[in-house]
Amino acid sequence: MNMLEAMQTRHSVRQYTDQAIEPEKRQMLEQLIQDINGEAGLHIQIFFDEPDCFNSMLAHYGKFSNVKNYICLVGKQSDALEETLGYYGEKIVLQAQMMGLRTCWVAMTHGKSKADIRKNEKQVCLLSLGYGETDGVAHQNKPLERVCKNSENAPEWFLNGVNAALLAPTAMNQQKFCFTWQDDGTVKLSRGMGFYSKTDLGIVKYHFELGSGRKLP
Template sequence: MEIHEAIEKRHSVRSYLDKSIPADIISQLNHEITECNRESGLHIQLVTGEPEAFSGFMAHYGKFSGVRNYIALIGRKTADLDEKIGYYGERIAIKAQQLGLNTCWVAMTFSKKKSRCIVNKGEKLVCVLSLGYGKTQGIAHKSKPMEQLCAVSGKMPEWFRKGMESVMLAPTAMNQQKFLFSLNAENVTVKSTGGFYSKVDLGIVQYHFEVGSGRKIFGTAFHKNI
C-alpha cells in the first residue's frame, strides 16, 4: 500500500481479532522501529502476544478489546520527547497500515505497570500504539475546516495545500486539532493552541505535513513557535 493511501485509510481501531501477526510482518515492522530509534535516539519497542496491558478497567472504559500487541513509545526525558514520540510514532503507525495492520494511539486507557517493555532510568513511557488486525477498519474522524488550522500570507501554494490536506487526516488527542500551521513566504511554522498531549499531536501533524507536502520540516529545518 502506497504511503498516501495508507494515510487516507488509517483510522483508529480499538477492537481486534484473535489473529497472530506473521513473522515476516513483525520483521518489517521491527526494521522500521529500529530505523526510527536510530534517527531519533528513542527507545520504541514492539510487544506481541501480551494481553495484560489492556486487561484492566481502564482498557474496558476506553472500549478496547482483543489487544495482544502494542508498540511502546519510550524515550529519554527531554524537552522535545513528546514531539519526537508523536512524529516517529505516527511514522510507525502508517508503516503498520501499509503492512495491513490497524492501530490506535493510547495515552491513558492501558496499564503502564503491566506493560511488558523496558523503560530504563531517565526514560519515560509516553504512550502506546495498540496493534493488530481490527474487527473493522475504523471510521474517519471529523476535521475542522482547513482555514481554521492554518494561516497563509498571500496565495496558498499547492504543496502547502497538499500538506494541510494530509494534516487534516492526522489523529490528535480527543480529535481536538489544537494546532495552527502558518506560512510566510517559504517559512512554515506550527504552534499548539493548548489541550491534552498537545506536543505529541504536534509531532503527529508534522509527519503528516511532510508526507503530504513532500517537504522536510521536522527538526532543525523547522522553525517552531510553541
C-alpha cells in the same frame, strides 16, 4: 498502498480479531523500530502476544478489546521527547496500515506495559496493534481555514500538506494546531494547549511532510 493512501484509509481501531501477526510482518516492524531508535535516539519497544497490558479496567473503559500486541513509545526525557515520539510513532502507524494492520494511539486507557523504562526515560503513550474487527471510522475534520493562516498566498504544496495534516489523529480529535505560510516562504507550525498536544504536533508534522513533500525544521 503508498504512504499517502495509508493516511487516507487509516482510522483508529480499538477492537481486534484473534488473527496473529505473521512472522514476516513482525520482523518488518521490529526492523523499522530498530532503525528509528538508531536514527532518533529513542527506546521504542514492540510486544507481541501480550494481552495483560490491555486486560484492565482502564482498557475496558476505553472500549479496547482483544489487544494482544502493542508498541511502547519510550525515550530519554527532554522537552522535545513527546513531539519526537509523535513524529516517529505515526511513521510506524502508517507502515502498519500498509501491512494491513490496524492501530490506535493510547494515552491512559491501558494497564502496565512490559516496557523496559530506564533511568531518565519516559513512556509517553502506546500504540495498540493487530488485525481490526473493522477498519475504523473517519474523524470529522475542521475546515482548512481553521488550521492555517495566510493560505491565500500559499503554494499548492503547502495546501496539500495542511490537508494531509487534517487526516492526522490527535487527542480527542482536538486538532489544536495551526500552519502559517510566512512571507519569506517558510512554514510555521504552532500548537494550542491541551492533553498530549506536543505528541499531536509530531504526528501532524509527519503528515504535513508526507503531503507536501517538504521537510519542516
